[in-house]
Structure formats: structure tokens, C-alpha cells
Amino acid sequence: MNALVLPNRRDEDWKYSDLRNAVDADAVVRAPTAVWLVAKAQGDLDIGDLPKPVPFGAHGAMAPVAVSLAKAGQFVRVPTGESATLELDLTEGGHGRAVIAVEDGASLTLVEKSSRSEFTNIAVEFFIGKNARLTHLRVVPHNDAVRVVDYAITVATGGIYRAHLSDFGSKLSRTELHISLEGDGAEAHLSGVSVLNGSHADVTTHVTHASGKTLSKQLFKYVAAGHARGVYQGKVTVAQGANGSDSRQTAKGLLLEDRAEIDLKPELEIFADDVKCAHGAAVGDLDAESLFYLKSRGIPENEARALLMRAFLGDAVEQIENEDQRNAVWQMVDAALEKVL
Amino acid sequence: MLEIENLHAAVDGKEILKGLTLNVGAGEVHAIMGPNGSGKSTLSYVLAGRDGYEITGGSITYKGEDLTALSPDQRAAKGVFLAMQYPVEIPGVTTLTFLKTALNAQRRARGEKEVDAVGVLRLVREKAAAMKVSEEMLKRALNVGFSGGEKKRLEILQMSLFQPALAILDETDSGLDIDALKLVAEGVNALRSPDRAMLVITHYQRLLNYIAPDRVHVLSAGRIIKEGGKELAHELEAKGYEQIIKDAA
Numbered sequence: 001m002n003a004l005v006l007p008n009r010r011d012e013d014w015k016y017s018d019l020r021n022a023v024d025a026d027a028v029v030r031a032p033t034a035v036w037l038v039a040k041a042q043g044d045l046d047i048g049d050l051p052k053p054v055p056f057g058a059h060g061a062m063a064p065v066a067v068s069l070a071k072a073g074q075f076v077r078v079p080t081g082e083s084a085t086l087e088l089d090l091t092e093g094g095h096g097r098a099v100i101a102v103e104d105g106a107s108l109t110l111v112e113k114s115s116r117s118e119f120t121n122i123a124v125e126f127f128i129g130k131n132a133r134l135t136h137l138r139v140v141p142h143n144d145a146v147r148v149v150d151y152a153i154t155v156a157t158g159g160i161y162r163a164h165l166s167d168f169g170s171k172l173s174r175t176e177l178h179i180s181l182e183g184d185g186a187e188a189h190l191s192g193v194s195v196l197n198g199s200h201a202d203v204t205t206h207v208t209h210a211s212g213k214t215l216s217k218q219l220f221k222y223v224a225a226g227h228a229r230g231v232y233q234g235k236v237t238v239a240q241g242a243n244g245s246d247s248r249q250t251a252k253g254l255l256l257e258d259r260a261e262i263d264l265k266p267e268l269e270i271f272a273d274d275v276k277c278a279h280g281a282a283v284g285d286l287d288a289e290s291l292f293y294l295k296s297r298g299i300p301e302n303e304a305r306a307l308l309m310r311a312f313l314g315d316a317v318e319q320i321e322n323e324d325q326r327n328a329v330w331q332m333v334d335a336a337l338e339k340v341l
Numbered sequence: 342m343l344e345i346e347n348l349h350a351a352v353d354g355k356e357i358l359k360g361l362t363l364n365v366g367a368g369e370v371h372a373i374m375g376p377n378g379s380g381k382s383t384l385s386y387v388l389a390g391r392d393g394y395e396i397t398g399g400s401i402t403y404k405g406e407d408l409t410a411l412s413p414d415q416r417a418a419k420g421v422f423l424a425m426q427y428p429v430e431i432p433g434v435t436t437l438t439f440l441k442t443a444l445n446a447q448r449r450a451r452g453e454k455e456v457d458a459v460g461v462l463r464l465v466r467e468k469a470a471a472m473k474v475s476e477e478m479l480k481r482a483l484n485v486g487f488s489g490g491e492k493k494r495l496e497i498l499q500m501s502l503f504q505p506a507l508a509i510l511d512e513t514d515s516g517l518d519i520d521a522l523k524l525v526a527e528g529v530n531a532l533r534s535p536d537r538a539m540l541v542i543t544h545y546q547r548l549l550n551y552i553a554p555d556r557v558h559v560l561s562a563g564r565i566i567k568e569g570g571k572e573l574a575h576e577l578e579a580k581g582y583e584q585i586i587k588d589a590a
């Protein structure tokens with residue numbers, strides 16, 4: 001591993017997130033095995049060590065590094081037809097592995113809290129069975145860490161994966177989702193917000209519609225101030241024969257200062273017929289006319305700005321179905337907005 | 342209430358108002374009429390304090406205070422209200438949330454107690470009925486998907502909610518059919534009061550059939566060129582701006 005070359009700006013996929021520049025390769029090699037904590041588990045669940053051999057799906061560049069250097073990992077299984085709630089946390093950073101299987105007809109709500117201040121590089125597999133459902137919430141508060149998390153997700157016929165990813169930035173924060181909709185009617189609903197004040201957050205997704213009548217929806221919103229960099233790279237592939245598939249991608253950014261940067265890169269690859277695909281990306285500033293309107297009604301500048309930014313982020317936060325979780329994210333959003341006003 | 346003295350104002354370095362003088366007393370309704378490009382909207386934005394409207398000369402005194410020294414939100418809290426010609430659509434902010442935020446921001450600035458959600462709803466409902474603004478509209482995002490008439494009705498609803506001392510109505514009649522025009526005029530007339538001044542800015546005499554002004558001023562090329570009673574509006578309608586401007590020259 002002495003020759004480990006970290007992904008960097010020369011790699012198309014890592015152009016906006018230069019890992020080599022953010023962390024020393026030796027430090028990555030020396031990083032320990034991450035330690036998982038099951039903070040909460042409710043319902044019918046199998047929790048244990050990773051099975052052997054450990055399955056490994058389609059991933060990005062850092063997942064193989066996690067796989068080869070992590071000495072242990074977390075395994076969770078929700079048996080057929082059962083439903084459960086799980087909260088996972090990390091008590092120590094480093095290279096980590098997790099495999100979560102939601103069997104046919106089962107459902108799992110997974111809340112991930114990962115706020116280690118040391119380097120983390122996690123590779124996760126999700127298996128979502130027929131008509132199974134995984135609701136995934138990952139909210140990462142702001143810190144100065146270098147963190148990479150990479151999910152490989154397969155969704156069988158009629159299965160639904162629903163994820164909300166809110167990232168308040170770090171020195172370098174990279175989240176990769178590689179999703180394969182493998183059976184007819186499988187769905188993936190992704191949303192996320194990032195309010196960045198001088199920090200970095202990157203969401204890179206690759207959704208493959210491998211089967212017919214599959215649905216994917218993505219909605220990501222960024223607010224960037226200071227030397228922040230918000231990145232969304234979203235690739236959607238509709239494979240040959242995946243007819244009748246529907247894919248929608250929206251990514252929008254609000255740039256509050258000239259030195260901030262938001263890079264939005266939606267991409268489409270279609271090999272099937274009769275598909276509906278739409279993508280949109282836009283970066284702008286707060287609308288001066290709206291701001292004046294609110295101020296002319298007596299709302300002070302900062303309050304008006306916060307109101308408009310909240311409105312901008314609103315539809316992405318509102319994707320969180322659980323009210324308590326949604327309110328918790330709103331609180332973090334409000335606290336982060338206060339710092340960028 | 343409002344004293345404008347020899348006001349000069351520029352937008353993008355181009356002078357639009359060129360020595361405008363106007364006094365509006367408490368309890369009075371004044372109409373400002375003028376052709377396109379005469380400076381009507383510039384005057385309304387200057388009074389509300391919009392960025393980019395630079396005052397290059399003269400003064401604006403409101404209740405004895407220099408209005409130009411105040412930010413737009415401070416002006417609103419002190420009782421200045423501008424009903425806009427083109428109310429802005431703001432997706433993601435519900436109309437009711439907006440009304441509550443604005444009302445309480447003004448109250449807070451005046452050192453008054455804020456009104457809770459229930460209190461705001463009660464107040465808004467009372468005003469909304471008169472302006473035929475439905476509960477459903479209040480739940481929708483501010484002005485999003487509203488018709489031209491609905492937007493103007495919401496402006497007047499805000500005016501009756503905020504109870505300003507100085508109300509400026511910028512082309513409130515534009516884009517309204519006759520029923521909507523009557524409704525809006527009734528809303529405005531209901532707010533006429535001895536301690537409130539109103540400035541009705543319009544291109545056409547039509548609105549003034551329903552809101553009878555105490556004084557009418559004709560604005561042309563950034564200055565008031567003629568003043569009179571409400572009969573001046575009829576004269577304008579009969580002769581047209583061109584003739585009146587020629588007569589005044």
C-alpha cells in the first residue's frame with residue numbers, strides 16, 4: 001500500500017474534491033479500523049459481524065481501500081416481512097465497512113450519525129429486497145475532518161430506497177451513492193441540503209435503471225459562503241431494456257459570495273426506449289427583487305435573507321417524511337444559515 | 342405628513358426625477374398621474390427606499406424626519422407602505438407565514454408586543470374576507486400562481502393589516518378587471534382616515550372614479566407640471582397627456 005495514490009483533481013470524478021490534497025496518503029494507510037456503535041435498535045433485527053465473504057458492489061475509488069484496510073465491520077439484517085429502526089454511529093474513525101440487508105417485504109429506518117473529527121473512509125452495501133423499503137437519513141454536522149462514505153445499493157422488484165443526506169461541510173466531505181434499480185418498479189428517492197460556510201461537501205451519485213418502469217428522483221440544494229465548495233455530480237444510466245423508466249434530477253445552488261463555488265454536474269445516459277428523463281441545474285444569488293419586497297414589508301435584511309434561503313432549501317428538507325427528523329434538520333439548517341447571513 | 346422638496350433621483354446614473362416637489366397632509370388622498378416614463382414608479386421606489394435609486398438632490402421629510410436616512414424595513418415599521426405594481430412571487434414562503442413575519446417584524450421594531458400565530462390568523466382572516474382572499478390562497482406560496490387581481494387584492498390586504506400612516510399605491514389598477522378594481526377601491530376607501538395619507542399613482546383616470554382624490558398632480562419628465570382638484574383627472578382623460586403637457590409648457 002506504500003504506492004497508494006489518492007484520487008485527485010486529475011481524476012474526472014474527483015475534479016472538485018481533491019482527496020490527495022486534503023489528506024496524506026501515509027495517514028490514510030495508517031488509519032485504524034472504524035468502530036461502529038449501534039446507538040438504537042428497535043424491531044426485529046439481526047445485528048452482528050460481517051459475513052464471509054463480504055459482498056462488494058459497484059463502488060467508487062475509495063471503497064476498495066476501505067475494504068482492504070478495515071479489519072471488521074457492521075452487519076445488519078431485517079428478516080423477510082419485518083420492520084425495524086436502527087441508529088448507527090461511529091465511536092472511532094478510520095476505515096469502515098457495513099452491510100445492511102433489508103429482506104423481501106421488510107422495512108428499515110436507518111439514521112446515521114457520523115461526526116468523527118478524524119479521517120473516515122466507509123464503504124457500505126445496502127441490499128433492498130422485493131417490495132422492501134429502506135428509509136435512510138444521514139445528517140453530518142460541520143467539522144474539519146476529511147470524510148468519505150461510499151454506498152453500493154441494489155433495489156429489487158418493487159423495492160424503495162429513500163435517502164436524505166444533509167451535509168454541513170468539512171475540510172473534504174465526499175458522499176457517493178451507487179444505486180442499481182434491478183427489478184421492475186424499484187424506486188430511489190434522494191434529497192439533501194448543504195449549508196456551507198467555507199467548507200466542502202460533495203454528493204456524487206450514479207443511479208442505474210437496470211430494469212423497466214423504475215423511478216429515480218433527486219433533489220439537492222446548496223448554499224455556499226466564504227471559500228466554500230458545494231459539489232453535486234449525478235449520473236443516471238437507463239440500461240438497454242429498462243423501458244418505461246422515469247428519472248428526475250434537480251440540483252440548485254445559492255452562491256452568497258464570489259469566492260464560494262458550487263459545481264453541479266447532472267449527466268444522463270439512455271440506452272432504452274420510452275423513458276422520461278429530466279434534469280436541471282442552476283446556480284444563482286438571492287433574488288434582489290424578492291429581498292426588496294420583504295424589506296419593504298418591514299422584515300429586516302438578515303431576517304429577509306434567512307427567509308429566502310429557508311424557502312430555497314425547503315422542498316429538499318420537506319422530503320424527510322418523519323416530522324421529528326425533519327424538524328431536527330431544520331434546526332441545523334437554521335443554525336447554519338445564521339452563520340452565513 | 343409627507344414633504345418632498347425639489348427631489349432629484351437617478352437610476353444607473355440617469356436622472357429620472359428632476360426637481361419634484363409635493364406635500365401630502367394627514368387625511369389627504371393625492372393622485373399622481375403621468376404618462377409612461379414620467380418617473381411614477383421611480384418616485385414610489387425612492388419613497389420605499391429601494392437599492393439602486395439614488396437621490397442626487399432635494400429632500401423627503403416624513404413626519405418631520407428625513408425619510409432617506411431610513412432603510413426600507415425601518416420605513417415600513419414607521420408606517421410607510423408601498424402597494425407594488427408587480428408584487429413579487431416568492432416560492433417556498435407561504436402567504437400566511439409571510440404576513441406573520443412582516444407584521445411581527447414591524448411590531449418588534451416599534452417596541453410592541455408580537456402577535457402569536459392564533460392572533461395573526463384571526464387578524465388576517467378578518468381582513469381577508471373583505472378582500473375576498475381565500476384561506477386556500479393564504480396557504481399557498483406568496484403570490485405564486487396568483488392572478489393579477491389576486492396579487493393586487495393581497496397588496497391591499499397587507500395595507501389593511503399593517504395600517505400604515507402613509508400608503509403609496511403604485512399602479513394598483515393595472516391589470517384589473519372592473520370587479521376587481523371596485524373591490525380594491527373599496528378596500529382603499531375603507532382605510533381613508535384623518536391620520537392617514539395616501540398617494541395614488543396611476544396612468545389612467547379609471548381608478549380615480551372609485552377613489553376620489555383631494556388633489557391631482559401631473560408628473561411629466563420627472564417634475565410636477567400641473568396640479569388641481571379631482572376635475573383635473575377628467576380633464577386629462579378628455580385631452581390626453583400630450584395636450585396637458587403642451588399647455589403647461
